[in-house]
Amino acid sequence: MKILVPVKRVIDYNVKPRVKADGSGVDLANVKMSMNPFDEIAVEEALRLKEKGAATEVVVVSIGPAKATETLRTGLAMGADRAILVQVDDGTEVEPLAVAKILKGIADAESPGLVILGKQAIDDDSNQTGQMLAALMGRPQGTFANTVAVEGDHVTVKREIDGGLETVKLSLPAIVTTDLRLNEPRYASLPNIMKAKSKPLDTKSPADYGVDVSPRLKTLKVAEPPVRSAGVKVADVDELVAKLKALGIA
Numbered sequence: 001m002k003i004l005v006p007v008k009r010v011i012d013y014n015v016k017p018r019v020k021a022d023g024s025g026v027d028l029a030n031v032k033m034s035m036n037p038f039d040e041i042a043v044e045e046a047l048r049l050k051e052k053g054a055a056t057e058v059v060v061v062s063i064g065p066a067k068a069t070e071t072l073r074t075g076l077a078m079g080a081d082r083a084i085l086v087q088v089d090d091g092t093e094v095e096p097l098a099v100a101k102i103l104k105g106i107a108d109a110e111s112p113g114l115v116i117l118g119k120q121a122i123d124d125d126s127n128q129t130g131q132m133l134a135a136l137m138g139r140p141q142g143t144f145a146n147t148v149a150v151e152g153d154h155v156t157v158k159r160e161i162d163g164g165l166e167t168v169k170l171s172l173p174a175i176v177t178t179d180l181r182l183n184e185p186r187y188a189s190l191p192n193i194m195k196a197k198s199k200p201l202d203t204k205s206p207a208d209y210g211v212d213v214s215p216r217l218k219t220l221k222v223a224e225p226p227v228r229s230a231g232v233k234v235a236d237v238d239e240l241v242a243k244l245k246a247l248g249i250a
């Protein structure tokens with residue numbers, strides 16, 4: 001069984017995003033970019049399934065600018081076998097529906113038994129692509145996965161839901177999206193980083209899958225969150241209670 005893992009190049013989660021002065025978006029100039037953290041978890045899960053003998057090949061795919069090659073090489077260095085870059089112009093933001101349509105085209109060509117995506121990309125926080133892909137492919141989905149087990153022609157997914165875990169059984173091929181507690185992704189070792197440089201990487205375009213990536217949404221405004229005002233120090237509990245009463249909180 002082949003596993004397809006879509007990985008997105010996003011602003012690194014340690015970086016504090018700065019909004020552009022004209023409010024048109026987040027300033028990405030000279031900012032560290034990395035693989036979306038949920039996608040690292042997806043790559044790790046695919047590799048573990050391969051190591052357990054449940055899969056034979058792990059293919060990572062990214063839709064993005066030429067620089068997304070770095071993200072794909074990270075996936076290859078972790079242990080993926082092969083990569084596909086669906087290249088768009090620098091600065092083009094591909095919305096979840098277009099990403100899902102491209103992934104559907106790749107799935108048609110590659111016939112994976114599982115597609116494992118992140119539950120959301122930390123830049124757009126959409127949480128849509130996996131669900132849209134499942135709908136386009138007409139296949140079952142197990143979202144917010146906490147545990148994934150492949151047995152024969154089905155996959156059992158424990159899903160993180162409010163107040164607990166829900167277990168669902170899906171027939172393969174299926175779509176899974178990862179939650180934070182599914183696993184802890186491995187670091188790529190130096191020899192594996194070197195090896196990744198010679199692993200196959202195919203470059204395609206959205207047109208190869210007949211997908212138009214022009215935006216359907218218009219961003220009207222992006223604003224920084226309000227700055228937190230400084231706190232007040234009180235001398236003792238009595239003063240604290242008096243202040244809370246004065247504010248009408250207690």
Ligand code: AMP
Nearest residue numbers: 006007063117118120121126127128129
């Ligand atoms: P989103 O629906 O945008 O929150 O993204 C959910 C997941 O879809 C991500 O964690 C990735 O696995 C996948 N994905 C979204 N955009 C891309 C992209 N441009 N390239 C590859 N995978 C993507």
